[in-house]
Amino acid sequence: MKRYLGKKKVLKIYIDTTDKYNGEALWEEILKEVKIEKLAGATVHKAVAGIGAFTQIRSFNVWSLAQELPLIIELIDDEDKIMNFIDHIDAMLDNALITLTDTQVIKYKHEKFNKDEKI
Numbered sequence: 001m002k003r004y005l006g007k008k009k010v011l012k013i014y015i016d017t018t019d020k021y022n023g024e025a026l027w028e029e030i031l032k033e034v035k036i037e038k039l040a041g042a043t044v045h046k047a048v049a050g051i052g053a054f055t056q057i058r059s060f061n062v063w064s065l066a067q068e069l070p071l072i073i074e075l076i077d078d079e080d081k082i083m084n085f086i087d088h089i090d091a092m093l094d095n096a097l098i099t100l101t102d103t104q105v106i107k108y109k110h111e112k113f114n115k116d117e118k119i
């Protein structure tokens with residue numbers, strides 16, 4: 001679809017697997033808000049290891065029942081929608097790092113659409 005092509009912004013929200021909002025997994029609650037706000041979509045990346053703001057190494061441990069691992073939630077959409085979304089979820093975030101970068105979407109293909117749209 002042509003509306004997904006062109007100059008966009010990439011929003012990345014860095015949190016942990018143990019972060020909660022209203023007793024639920026924060027990443028799941030953020031994804032629910034993505035759907036409500038009708039953003040183009042989001043992907044959650046689970047990291048194997050990382051070092052956070054307090055320089056503690058967090059990594060997978062087979063012996064641990066509760067794994068505190070880094071998560072990155074990545075969204076791509078128009079700048080105005082991204083900025084409104086950041087304001088919308090701000091109260092949900094206690095410990096998070098948020099980054100915003102420019103990107104150029106050059107192709108979007110989906111089986112639902114018959115034609116391959118060009119820039």
